[in-house]
Amino acid sequence: MNNKLIKVHPDDNVAVALVDLWQGDKIEFEGEQLIILADVQAKHKIALTKLNASDKIYMYGVLVGKATSEIEKGGKLATTNVKHEASTTTAKTETVSWTAPDVSSWKDKHFMGYHRKDGQVGTANIWLFFPLVFCENRNVELLKDVFEKELSFHKSTRQRQLLRNLIRGNDIEISEKEEEEKEIFENIEVKFITHQGGCGGIRQDSVSLSKLLAGYVNNPNVAGATVLSLGCQNLQIDIFKKAMNDINPNLDKPVLIYEQQQMGTIDEMLNKIIIESFEEIKKANTIRREPAPLSKLKLGLECGGSDGFSGISANPALGYASDMLSALGGSPILSEFPELCGVEQELVNRCVDDEKAERFLQLMRAYEDAAEAAGSGFDMNPSPGNIKDGLITDAMKSAGAAKKGGTSPIQDILDYGEYVTKPGLNLLCTPGNDVESTTAMVGSGANIVVFTTGLGTPTGNPIAPVIKLSSNTEMARRMPDIIDLDAGDVIRGEKTIQEMGEVLFDYIVKVASGEITSKADQNNQDDFIPWKRGVSL
Known part of the structure; x- marks a missing residue:
């Protein structure tokens, strides 16, 4: 691997370590020499400029935190010097244009599914x-x-x-x-x-x-x-x-x-x-499998056991596959509302109308208010595993998690328990908890789920295939019995996001057709946890 650091967005003032770095390492980055001031594990973040206390931290082009003490250029970001902070969103400010991916080669393709009398098509029976x-x-x-x-x-x-x-x-x-x-x-x-x-x-x-x-x-x-x-x-x-x-x-x-x-x-x-x-x-x-258009796929977009690579490999690859499905008339479903904190403005601007934008903000506000009333909050969302592997604020985790939803327009906003009926990207209000969220998306009509992970999780579902996409190759090799596909090629620069997204989309179609059995189904991993509307992050 030639690259040791990556800056995800031009406006970012931090970079992600792609490999382990050591105190004193000198790295040529963006035409300058950057001296690493402390040992930094892969997936963690390094300041690209000096940050004073209260300075804002940007990643993915959005606000993801605030420095609580001085961080020198080349210094490591950690929970000891950074805290959660996110931008406030009150309304739609613009309508975002969308350039759909080229799906011409997929227009006439199909999957083999179980046709129901109401026009829906199953990937399982x-x-x-x-x-x-x-x-x-x-x-x-x-x-x-x-x-x-x-x-x-x-x-x-x-x-x-x-x-x-x-x-x-x-x-x-x-x-x-x-x-x-x-x-x-x-x-x-x-x-x-x-x-x-x-x-x-x-x-x-x-x-x-x-x-x-x-x-x-x-x-x-x-x-x-x-x-x-x-x-x-x-x-x-x-x-x-x-x-x-x-x-x-x-x-x-x-x-x-x-x-x-x-x-x-x-x-x-x-x-x-x-x-x-x-x-x-x-x-x-x-009932037998018969050909069905790809527009009949409703794809749950899930992440869990996330790490510092999830938002730059597996999640954007899934986002590209999500955009492909939207372009083909299918229905991707993005959930986990606590993990959309900090990226609300982008999502609001992608809503097809003001009514959808306002409903999304209302659901987000009600959820966060309930969390705070219980003495918690979205800032408490990152798990110990997330933090250990570089996701040190909720906004940082959210900015990467939201990449699963790609860039397509948001066609509908659904509360928990409501059923997906519209083609294109749907937002569904659920907790960030892996199983509660997966359970909810399948209850809202998802007939297949892709679950990205950086740390590894066995999560499956009783009725819908769950495909596991690893953010990094090390974990995929360590846990081959639960990982279906590895997006580590993106980290190594061997595949682009688009190429990985197309590989994933092809895999989704094969699983939907019964040609491949997901690892979760092979393991009989049938997880089901309903959400009681108390606080669950």
Whole structure:
């Protein structure tokens, strides 16, 4: 690697170390010699000019912090000398023009998906079991044990086989033959969701959960669902049915709902559920993949376990893929509102009209006010892992995280639980928490998700493939069982953002078509966490 530093935007007064640097190193940068004043790990930031206390710090061309003490030119930025600061946005100030990427070579291409009667197209074909209330979690788990073992949807893990051999006193060596288990169905999977909601808390929590679960039923990756209710909980069956009707009045999928308090013994209820669900699963298995236009893709844009390279490799590469999808008439979804702090003005100016711009600002203000009322705030968003790897303020993290959304116009602003209906980029109000955000985007219609990461995270989803894009090659090599693609070529200068974005887009289409199984799906990583509208960053 020839370059040791990168300045992301011409207006920045800091640079990112691309490699480990040592005190006393002399680097030729922008026609000048820069002396490194302290050891600096790759991904961390170096001052390109002397900063006095209270001086503003810019990265990605936006305000990302303020110096709390003097930082000499060539000095390292850290939590000890920098604190969060972000610009204030009150209204749309201009309309940003957009030059769409050239997608002419993709215009006539398609993916192989599962067509639903309402016109949506799935990238998977799932029969979904879930409860309306946590009291039914045990029954869902019992059904999961029965269906997974008998239908062999999830093959025996090597660890289960190892324990089986130990119990039997056999040789602990695991044979490939022993791993093979025949699946009963070829075109349908059965998945299971449990959660801790549906009762207790406040009634609004149950209404919010009903919208999320209705969104999962309406998601094109779901062929039908089996729903368990106790009977006396806050999230009543009629509330759930109303939520489904609100999202899609013409929903035409089998949804089997069972209320335990009306059905007698557990055995009687489970037997009825198994018999009736199995019949519907057999019917769903007859659905086959067929060609579908790329405009039918709704792509969740997620980042987690971010590092100082995320915003200059993986996230902008995903942003380019997002722009490609927008240009093709698809629907990218950008969420994680706490991680949009500091870049509001750019996003507001990209909104297609003033109404959308104002709604975005209202949701952002309400979220930040709630966080501050609870004694927290967006400035507390970076995790210890983020900080260790160079993301030392929320605005710095946000400026890089927002790159996932590319540069296309923002067509719609959605609150949590609302469903994506418009082509082009959609903003969805969610927490920054990886699983809560991914859970929400899939509930709003995402039929595939790309998850960028610099530190590594196994996050997956019960019904939507989650593709992991690494920001750096070191982590991709260390965790090959969870990483699908590596954007480290961008850091080394071996690929441009555009080239990496095109590689990623091609991979998205292959996963959507079932040609490639994402690592998260290979690992059966089915994470599901609803957001209770209390504070979650």
